[in-house]
Amino acid sequence: MIIQIEPQSDIPIYTQLSNRIVEGIAKGEMNPGDSLPSVRSLAADLGVNMHTVNKSYHELEKKGIIQIVPKSGAIIQEPKAIKTGEPLYEQLREQLKPRIAESLVLGLEQAQIHTLIESIIKDLKGSN
Numbered sequence: 001m002i003i004q005i006e007p008q009s010d011i012p013i014y015t016q017l018s019n020r021i022v023e024g025i026a027k028g029e030m031n032p033g034d035s036l037p038s039v040r041s042l043a044a045d046l047g048v049n050m051h052t053v054n055k056s057y058h059e060l061e062k063k064g065i066i067q068i069v070p071k072s073g074a075i076i077q078e079p080k081a082i083k084t085g086e087p088l089y090e091q092l093r094e095q096l097k098p099r100i101a102e103s104l105v106l107g108l109e110q111a112q113i114h115t116l117i118e119s120i121i122k123d124l125k126g127s128n
Contacts, residue, residue, distance in 0.1 A: 001029040017056040036074040
């Protein structure tokens with residue numbers, strides 16, 4: 001997986017890195033059980049501070065996406081089934097809500113939002 005960071009972006013580098021890793025997993029470029037590059041190695045490859053990569057990895061670990069094993073590195077976790085009403089489900093709902101509200105305010109219709117979401121899922125899953 002190739003990770004590209006936009007240094008001029010308003011999005012913090014650690015967030016960009018976390019987003020790229022999550023997208024890579026969603027696209028099947030990385031799978032559960034795979035190891036991520038070491039913090040030092042990835043920082044050197046991207047030309048960023050090791051603390052930036054470390055922060056990204058810890059954010060992903062808090063979300064349950066990876067597990068950090070001391071002296072072994074970061075390993076991608078198996079996805080867990082999330083049920084409606086569970087805390088993680090509600091957290092995801094609250095994170096999506098402002099984006100969907102913004103879409104409505106900008107004039108997208110409900111059907112367009114559904115189409116947009118379906119298109120993103122197809123892009124991530126590699127379907128046509």
